[in-house]
Each structure stands twice: as C-alpha cells, then as structure tokens.
Amino acid sequence: MKYIFVILILASSFGSMVHAQKAEQKPEDATYQAPDNMIKKIEQKTEAEWLEELGPEKYKILRQCSTEPPFTGKYNNFKGVGNxxxxxxGNVLFSSETKFDSGSGWPSFFAAVEKGKIKEILDTSFxxxxxxxxxxxxxxHLGHVFTDGPKPTGLRYCVNSASLDFVPKE
Ligand SMILES: [Zn+2]
Structure with missing residues (x-):
C-alpha cells in the first residue's frame, strides 16, 4: 500500500515537471517572426502623433471616423491604373481593377485586394x-461596405478619398 502511494506521488510530480518544461519552450524569444501573410499591427501611436502625421483633414476622417462631402474627394472620378x-x-487595400462608378460621390470598389486587409465593424451611428x-x-477609418454593389461580389466598398493614396502600376 505504501509503495502505491509513493508511486502516485512520483507520477504526479513527474507530470508537473513535464508541464513546467513545456511552458519554458514557448517561443517568446526575440528571433520569433510572424509569417509574412499575417497582418502586422503597426506600432501604437498617440492621437497627438496621428494628428501631426496626417494633418487635421485626414485625421478627422481616418482617426475620428468623419466622412468627406460627396463628389469632393480626389479619387471619386479618378481612373488611374494601380493600387x-x-x-x-501604406497597407494595400484596393486595386483599380475593382473600382467602379457607383454615382455615390465617393470612390467605390466591389472587392478588397486581399482578404484580411480590411476589417469590418457593425456601425449603428446616426x-x-x-x-x-x-x-x-x-x-x-476607410468608409463603409454595402451589399448593393455590382457582380461578381455584390459588394460596394464606399471609401473616403482622404483615407487613400494611389500607387500607379509601373
Ligand atoms: Zn492603415
């Protein structure tokens, strides 16, 4: 009976040793790199830093979710080929191949350039x-996505020009 008791104690302490070793093997060293296809979060900036970097107009839209008046943005009627x-x-969001004239007064796209580049949040304001x-x-903040877009997706990404920069195709 005593033997069984000792064996039980040994077994349970061995079990916790294995646990401890596993915990030590977590890849928390500085050389660990996220795979390239993962979206890398950029360094957190303060609101004051964003304001200084973007200027008041872009700051209002990108950081405070404001909307530019329709038909005023520089990319509404823009037809350049590129991204x-x-x-x-600088995150690549849309290709000119998916841009279409929605008549809304804002640049409109029927698809994002890649899944995961854009995140969607339920907005119940106004x-x-x-x-x-x-x-x-x-x-x-980029804008909103609606389900009244053209084929093949049926989506309409309605985006502020101020949230975008254009990179022409070489
Ligand atoms: Zn961004």
Missing part, C-alpha cells in the same frame, strides 16, 4: 445599421 493604399500606413470598414493594419 489604392491606406493613407495612414440611427442606421451599417458596416464600417477599417484598415486592418492601423485601424484607420
């Missing part, structure tokens, strides 16, 4: 239920 990137952090779109890398 649209986040004006705050008594409406809409889906806000944000840059997944810096949390910058």
């Amino acid at each position: 649209y990137v986040c004006a705050a952090c 008594g409406m239920t809409r889906t806000e779109i944000k840059c997944a890398q810096c949390d910058g």
Whole structure:
C-alpha cells in the first residue's frame, strides 16, 4: 500500500515537471517572426502623433471616423491604373481593377485586394445599421461596405478619398 502511494506521488510530480518544461519552450524569444501573410499591427501611436502625421483633414476622417462631402474627394472620378493604399500606413487595400462608378460621390470598389486587409465593424451611428470598414493594419477609418454593389461580389466598398493614396502600376 505504501509503495502505491509513493508511486502516485512520483507520477504526479513527474507530470508537473513535464508541464513546467513545456511552458519554458514557448517561443517568446526575440528571433520569433510572424509569417509574412499575417497582418502586422503597426506600432501604437498617440492621437497627438496621428494628428501631426496626417494633418487635421485626414485625421478627422481616418482617426475620428468623419466622412468627406460627396463628389469632393480626389479619387471619386479618378481612373488611374494601380493600387489604392491606406493613407495612414501604406497597407494595400484596393486595386483599380475593382473600382467602379457607383454615382455615390465617393470612390467605390466591389472587392478588397486581399482578404484580411480590411476589417469590418457593425456601425449603428446616426440611427442606421451599417458596416464600417477599417484598415486592418492601423485601424484607420476607410468608409463603409454595402451589399448593393455590382457582380461578381455584390459588394460596394464606399471609401473616403482622404483615407487613400494611389500607387500607379509601373
Ligand atoms: Zn492603415
């Protein structure tokens, strides 16, 4: 009976040793790198730093979720061939191949350039239920996505020109 008791104690302490070793093997060293296809969160900036970097107009839209008046943005009627990137952090968001004239007064796209580049958040402000779109890398406000877009997706990404920069195709 005594023997069984000792064996039980030994077994349980061995078990906790294994646990301790496993915990030590967690890859928390500085050389650990996230895979390239993972969205890398950019360094947290203070609101004052964003304001200084973006200027008051872009800051209001990208950081305070404001909307530019329709038909005023520089990319509304723009037809250049290339990519649209986040004006705050350079994250590639849309291709000119998916841009279409929605008549809304804001640049409109029927697809994001890649899954995961844009995050969607339920927005119930102004008594409406809409889906806000944000840059997944810096949390910058882009606009909203609606389900009345053209084929093949049926989506309409309605984006502020001020949230975008254009990079022409070489
Ligand atoms: Zn961004």
